[in-house]
Amino acid sequence: MLQGLLIAAIVIGGLYLAQEVLLPLAVAILLSFVLTPPMLVLQRIKVPRVLAVVVVVAVAFSILGGLGWLISHEATKLAGNLPSYRWTLSQKIDLVRETTAESQVLKKAGDVLAELESQLDKPAEVEGTKPGQVEVTEEDAEREPIPVEIRVPEPTGLDLYRSIAGKVLPPLMTAGIVLLFVVFILLEREDLRDRIIRLFGGSDLQRATSTMNEAAKRLSGYFLRQVLVNAAYGIFIGIALGAVGMPSPVAWGILAMMMRFVPYVGSYIAAAIPVLIAAAIDPGWSLVLIVIALFVVGEFTMGQIVEPLVYGRGTGVTPVAVIVSQVFWTWLWGPVGLIIATPITVCLAVLGRHVQGLSFFDVLLGDRPALSPAQGFYRHALIGDAANATYKAELALKDQSLLTYLDDVALGGLGIAERDLARGALEDEQTEQIAETVAEILENLDEYEPKRWFSRLRRHLEMVGAEPAKDDEPVDEPETEDAQVVDSKDFRPGWSVDTPVLCIAGRNGLDKAAALTLGRALEKRGLKASVLGPDTLSPGMIESLSETKAKLVCLSYLGFGGGPVEIRYMVRRLRRILPDGTMILVAYWNQENEGEAEAERKLLDVVNADGYANTLHEAVRFCEDAATKKPPSGSEESAQANAAPKTVPAA
Secondary structure (H helix, E strand, O other), rough: HHHHHHHHHHHHHHHOHHHHHHHEEEEEEHHHHHHHHHHHHHHHHHOOOOHHHHHHHHHHHHHHHHHHHHHHHHHHHHHHHHHHHHHHHHHHHHHHHHHOOOOHHHHHHHHHHHHHHHHHOOOOOOOOOOOOOOOHHHHHHHOOOOOOOOOOOOOOHHHHHHHHHHHHHHHHHHHHHHHHHHHHHHHHHHHHHHHHHHHHOOOHHHHHHHHHHHHHHHHHHHHHHHHHHHHHHHHHHHOOOOOOOOHHHHHHHHHHHHHHOOOOOOOHHHHHHHHHHHHHOOOOHHHHHHHHHHHHHHHHHHHHHHHHHHHOOOOOEHHHHHHHHHHHHHHHHHHEEEEEEEHHHHHHHHHHHHHHHHHHHHHHHHHOOOOOHHHHHHHHHHHHOOOHHHHHHHHHHHOOHHHHHHHHHHHHHHHHHHHHHOOOOHHHHHHHHHHHHHHHHHHHOOOOOOOHHHHHHHHHHHOOOOOOOOOOOOOHHHHHHHOOOOOOOOOOOOOOOOOOEEEEEEHHHHHHHHHHHHHHHHHHHOOOOOEEEEHOOOOOOOHHHHHOOOOEEEEEEOOOOOHHHHHHHHHHHHHOOOOOOEEEEEEEEOOHHHHHHHHHHHHHHHHOOEEEEEOOOHHHHHHHHHOOOOOOOOHHHOOOOOOOOOOOOOO
């Protein structure tokens, strides 16, 4: 921890001290991402690399220089007109002051503060003098004030040139450094990429090359689209403000374009000065309202309509990361850091998503969930937060069936809990709490019916322009699985009892929670099931199962526990106790470790149960087949159908 904080402090200190070099380098890298696509287009039409770099850099810096000149020109013209706006603005201030309900309160408070300030400025009173009277000695009376005159020497020509150079040369030097960096980054693009690949992915060259190419392509496309969208927004603002009679509309359009690189609030910050100017030039308030409406409508149109169509699913950065990056880079590098903060953050997030050595940036900045759905389910169950877990489940059920959700998310989360229990990280009380929370979640979802028309429309919009699915690829239809309900008329003889299926936890509360998910899935499909805890299998209570009317008993295990021998022993005991014809299904829900496949096969060999399943889909399918499938007519099995149910092969 201390080592990480020390490294972070060193990095931040280096960024601050070296900002004179790093700031132009950062701007140059972002410009190179924007200029790479047009440079590649020129190279595809057989333009030499050096000439292509010269052309795109010359055009880009000409545009930037032109925008800078326009801003300077419009600002100078606006400064010359400011004195004429003074009277109108003062009238509005007086009107606001007179019409404000709290104006008298503010005025009295101001008078009190003025009196206090005058008293503090008075000299200390000498003892024996009257209040407000200052003692004057004879020596002070004889003194006369000495006049002081300050004369500033006339500036020489060298001083004038030095003053101008001190204001002009730093921006020109920064622009020159940026220009130099951009040219060399574009010229040495391949070599720089190879070095980065070697630095972060030398052990897997193929993967590092493909991910680096994809990251560069995504960043170049994103930054180019961002520049075009912001430029369109600036053009709209400039034209609209010019149409309503605002002075210097070009300057406001350029300001709006630049400030829109600051997300959420940049457009409204850019609107502050035009709104103030509108209040100064218009005796009424109509122009002010029009200017505000133009900025609001323009930002809403760009943010809610244009950007989703251009960017797709977003920038890939969380809103919190954007806000924190704005504060951090502004504090570090000033106003320029405010403008380039979002592009830098997006760049780091994309690199973290594609470059393994920078994956921590994806965790800190990326918008992908930090925890998988199964991990999130386990976290909510661990702290007993059934409400938020139910909310997450309802969101997931808009895009998938309940059976798939329980199989992938609920059982996946319980599998993580089982591994924590195996290494001693969970107490028995916590496992019971997890079971109670899972039961509450399932109860909350009992009457939930998702409205899938919206998710279908969303998936359709997301698939527009995507590659068509292959013939052998399954099509996700979330409602089909939950819609398949077994008709009681198709039940085999003896299966029409109140609870034809018993789901029994093998060892602990986690196994009971898994049994609850199976019971909920079976009831959703029309098979009533009863869930019993692990104490049912204890020596003192297992004999009670001899009177059960259930036709199938499912043993639920989230882990081997004592191994196949323990499970085989339990199945053997149940065979002796359960009524004749009662089937036994062993459900072993651990799906995480593929290396346990051999152990699962051994389990099948030694347990001697009627069926075996390690997913919820397999267990539900086994129960449905056991309840409904009948042997062919005329066969020996058909003659014995009423005597004993058919043993269904292991899933």
